[in-house]
Amino acid sequence: MEFLSSTDGKWHLVEEADMAHLTDAVTWWNKRGRFTGAKSKQVRRFMLSPYNYELEYYKYNRSQGAKLKEVYLPPIKIK
Numbered sequence: 001m002e003f004l005s006s007t008d009g010k011w012h013l014v015e016e017a018d019m020a021h022l023t024d025a026v027t028w029w030n031k032r033g034r035f036t037g038a039k040s041k042q043v044r045r046f047m048l049s050p051y052n053y054e055l056e057y058y059k060y061n062r063s064q065g066a067k068l069k070e071v072y073l074p075p076i077k078i079k
Contacts, residue, residue, distance in 0.1 A: 003055040007064075012057045020056035026070045034075045 002011040021028070028046060036042045046052060 005057045005060065006054060007056060007060040014055065016058055017055040018058045018061040019053045020061040020064075022052055022054055024065070024068060024070075026065075026068060026072055030070065030073045034073055035078065038075050 001014045003014055003017055004010070005012055025047070029043075033040075033043045033046060
């Protein structure tokens with residue numbers, strides 16, 4: 001079975017796929033998720049929703065993540 005890569009427009013084997021976030025998880029966490037808590041409903045909804053993912057060729061997915069140069073920031077404790 002194959003899938004079409006949104007990065008290069010070519011077909012790749014599903015065995016070579018990663019589940020890639022449409023919105024980078026680290027970016028989303030740093031801008032939104034960290035303000036709601038690590039195990040909040042909002043964070044779980046983002047991480048578990050199939051609408052936030054696509055199949056992407058593993059080399060592209062991992063390379064794109066490394067190029068972000070972002071790290072996960074700690075959760076913000078709101079009193």
